[in-house]
Amino acid sequence: MAEPIEKRLRVLFISDAIASRNGVGSYYADLVDHLADYIDHAELLSPGTEPEDYAHELTFPLPGDPTQRLYLPKVTWIWQRIKAVCPDVIVIPTPGPYGLAGFAMARYLGIPLCAGYHTQYDKLTDIYWTSVLSGFSRFYMKSLNRVLFRFSAVVVGNSGEMIAGARADGAENAEMIGTPAARHFLAPPFAPMSSKFASVCYAGRLALEKNIRDILEAARRLPHIRFIIAGDGPLRAEVEKMADTVPNIEYVGWVSRDGVKQVIDSAEMLLLPSKVEAFGTIALEAMARRRLVLVSENCGILNWPDLAPGVYAMAPDEDLFDAISRISRKSLSERLEKAEIAHQAAAAFNRQTMRQWVDLFAHIAEPARQ
Numbered sequence: 001m002a003e004p005i006e007k008r009l010r011v012l013f014i015s016d017a018i019a020s021r022n023g024v025g026s027y028y029a030d031l032v033d034h035l036a037d038y039i040d041h042a043e044l045l046s047p048g049t050e051p052e053d054y055a056h057e058l059t060f061p062l063p064g065d066p067t068q069r070l071y072l073p074k075v076t077w078i079w080q081r082i083k084a085v086c087p088d089v090i091v092i093p094t095p096g097p098y099g100l101a102g103f104a105m106a107r108y109l110g111i112p113l114c115a116g117y118h119t120q121y122d123k124l125t126d127i128y129w130t131s132v133l134s135g136f137s138r139f140y141m142k143s144l145n146r147v148l149f150r151f152s153a154v155v156v157g158n159s160g161e162m163i164a165g166a167r168a169d170g171a172e173n174a175e176m177i178g179t180p181a182a183r184h185f186l187a188p189p190f191a192p193m194s195s196k197f198a199s200v201c202y203a204g205r206l207a208l209e210k211n212i213r214d215i216l217e218a219a220r221r222l223p224h225i226r227f228i229i230a231g232d233g234p235l236r237a238e239v240e241k242m243a244d245t246v247p248n249i250e251y252v253g254w255v256s257r258d259g260v261k262q263v264i265d266s267a268e269m270l271l272l273p274s275k276v277e278a279f280g281t282i283a284l285e286a287m288a289r290r291r292l293v294l295v296s297e298n299c300g301i302l303n304w305p306d307l308a309p310g311v312y313a314m315a316p317d318e319d320l321f322d323a324i325s326r327i328s329r330k331s332l333s334e335r336l337e338k339a340e341i342a343h344q345a346a347a348a349f350n351r352q353t354m355r356q357w358v359d360l361f362a363h364i365a366e367p368a369r370q
Contacts, residue, residue, distance in 0.1 A: 009040055012085050014092055015044065015092075018048040019047070027180070029044060045098065088361070092106075114361075114364055152171075177353065182285065197330075209276040215227065215320065264291055271294050273295070273320050279301055286342075287310050290339040299311075310346070
């Protein structure tokens with residue numbers, strides 16, 4: 001009997017997002033880890049997967065946020081890995097130096113492409129840059145996306161809004177796909193839920209689009225609830241200052257993925273009140289840990305009918321203080337029931353997502369194999 005095509009699949013991911021550092025970086029690091037159970041070979045090339053002096057030529061800060069950087073990879077290193085892996089499919093999640101180098105080489109070698117669309121660049125440029133710079137940046141990113149999308153067999157995104165954006169940027173074949181949860185977030189032991197609603201947490205970028213100031217204001221108005229904040233970003237100094245003056249704010253700095261799990265386990269509920277949030281991987285991770293999750297109406301996780309019942313959503317006219325207060329009044333049994341719904345939904349969603357990715361790779365690779 002012939003071996004199933006997925007057992008012979010070899011896939012290479014080439015991304016500009018630092019592995020496990022932000023939402024996109026965590027997404028693909030977790031995906032590659034899970035794919036080891038399904039296909040012959042999966043590998044991620046991105047900043048953070050190799051020593052910098054070996055993989056990178058230059059690095060420089062992103063305009064508007066010096067806490068994030070762009071890395072210029074050594075092209076020969078990417079070329080050598082492509083030739084060694086001999087992938088059936090190359091996935092390009094980002095239109096930066098890594099992604100564009102991988103795109104050019106895949107085109108030259110005739111390797112089928114899958115593009116990822118995970119960041120709403122137009123909304124971010126409006127937040128950080130002037131109207132002139134924003135307009136130029138939006139045109140530049142749209143142009144890059146059009147090139148990537150034109151030559152990709154499929155463009156994937158993890159929310160309905162991202163799929164609509166991809167199609168607006170020229171994607172002929174766009175597919176909404178799920179987000180994997182890291183293995184160690186799904187695995188026991190799980191921290192017990194406290195009988196008293198006494199703590200909430202946030203873990204992620206400390207930036208304007210995450211509505212960090214709303215979290216700080218809610219903390220000031222809810223002195224009986226402990227607010228644990230983890231992460232780094234352009235608003236770090238503001239968070240540190242508030243943590244020094246507001247007793248119930250605990251700022252723990254940037255933490256590793258294991259550290260993120262500990263932060264989630266130490267609180268009753270995760271907060272994600274973002275202005276812009278394509279999906280919200282951290283929300284899925286908190287669901288996997290049997291924690292309560294509160295998200296803004298802008299969070300892409302609400303686009304998934306199987307996940308939405310496991311989270312609390314802020315009403316359009318509701319501020320963060322009111323939303324936390326509303327949930328804190330729920331009984332322990334109500335909170336435990338919600339947390340269990342969240343965990344079961346996250347586990348099922350992870351299995352569904354992996355099956356979707358494997359089927360997608362098999363679909364893309366089959367014509368080239370024939």
